[in-house]
Amino acid sequence: MSVELYGIGNALVDQEYAIQDDFLSSTGLTKGTMQLAESDAQYALISALNNHTTSAGQVSGGSGANSIYAFSALGGQAFYACRVGNDDLGQFYLKDLAAANVHVSPISEGTGTTGTCLVLITPDGERTMHTHLGITTDLSIDQVDLKPLESAQYLYIEGYLATSQTAREAVRHARAQARAQKTKIAISLSDPAMVQYAREGLVDLIDDGVDILFCNELEAQMFTGESALEQALSALLTHSKLVVITRGAEGALIGYDDVIIPVPPQVAPQVLDTNGAGDAFSGAFLFGLSRGFTLSDCGFLATAISSTLVGQFGARLRREQYAEILDKTISKA
Template sequence: MTTLDILGIGNAIVDVLARADDAFLVRHGMAKGGMALIGPEDAERIYADMGPGVESSGGSAANTCAAAAALGARVGYLGKVADDALGRVFRHDITAAGVHFPTPPLAGGAPTARCLILVTPDGQRTMNTFLGACVTFGERDLDPVAIAGAQVTYLEGYLFDPPDAQAAFRAAARIAHAAGRKVAITLSDPFCVERHRDAFRAFVRDEADILFANEAEIRALYHADSFEAATEAARQDVGLAVLTRSEQGSVILAGAERHAIAAAPTKVVDTTGAGDAYAAGFLAALTAGHPLPECGRWASIAAAEAISHFGARPQADLKALVGGGPKGVAAALG
């Protein structure tokens, strides 16, 4: 029995977003546009130097789940927070977004994770993540009934760092496939791919039915000299590959099929969550039974909405946007 369309599994993180100039990034030794894992001391130092910020529940897969719920999908999420103030903020926010969140909090131990996101004037986001309680996620935190009842279990590549989480991913894939369900994974970040390249390649080849990646991530996975070489390698490894290229749109590969999807026009304010929203649109359309080009259209619209404002969560009516046609989308997104 299908009880969910999408079940996300990822790092449960509270996002703190603030504007910053390039000098701030240089001062703290940050690689612009990347994601760095930091310890508690660095988290305190960067946070103290940040300007006014916006705090909300976040994490890549959680953002995808929230946007997919906004599109009308039935969505659940598994991720570990602590039994603390930020953990309660996360639980309230994601539940209020319409996402089922059954994972019990960590009692004692590390605090809830937080991601310090600096957005520069060009719209690029640079992320500094203190994982905290996230790293404790393991097989014991899986919900086998929810996984078996979800059309697609969607796995966040950022969670691939801890060995326990890798084991949980493989266990989740076994549960999903035993129930005749699909497994999707997003590569999340090229640096994350490089850290675990062999494990990622094995998972994509042996466990995944759907792969999400941007151009940098897919080229890192296959050490490919070009995007086209990477697409051919992905085509050999996975049944459905969904590859994004920022303003150049995206490419969907399914066996012999190849669909080029144009990016939806919008003014870029903050690129935080663009890939998360893209995956949300694609999976919401896919689990609703739409053909692949329509899934790509929903995905591009959701991504355009995400980058048209500050913060990763949708602020416009995504259902109206995907049903409004090109002119309606252009008007709504400016």
């Protein structure tokens, strides 16, 4: 198996619901963030949701998986290291990734319950997540097949792993191998809640530095304590050689050394669902890098993918849409 991108992250079956703001307020969840929950709390929320609306369906999600999917859909070869249970949802998860041409390992499956994430979408398109990690909370080096990493150009680390000590230890093994074979290391800060409540875990994942760091504007400000975006970018460059900050409708900012490259926005006609947009941005950006695109063109491709994504429901585009956007990027270059 030869892959270009090796990802490691949580395996969560995403179940998406369109709701109103008043329902979200009644849940006590903080809009736009992710909250971890025990299974009984999630069952209670599912019951309330089913009395309120219906699910728009389920996909093999989790932040890292969404990024890996985008990379694969654009034509890249990718592997995802994760952990699922030996239940129906676990079988669904692995088959769904395999159908998307994402490589997985049989050792990802273990005895337990597959993690799930309820994704609540309000009319403004903002996503709020209620996550039961299930067996993925025990992700460890025992479920991480490092053999495919040998051929990878990039190791991509999901920031949500910051909450798990065993997962951080698995990442440490993957980082060591990546450094030894000169594979570039990328990480996403993933969520403002991770920066607020699991900052030490993120610092552990970043360790002595990475090659590429992805985050959004709020995460950058929270992680660095800098309110001015360019100062936050400068502070993040002490942890990463290349920093990419997404800014929603304002595009993105790319920084390295003393260079700052603004990426113009490509605004969707209507924002329906922001779920997975940042993840898809990271996957598309990494794909551009793997194909030798300039940083500006990587930013163009990534913003084109994410801005198209927020104009529809769900965390993934149709595969032909990825191809169309890639052709547009290549024609522009």
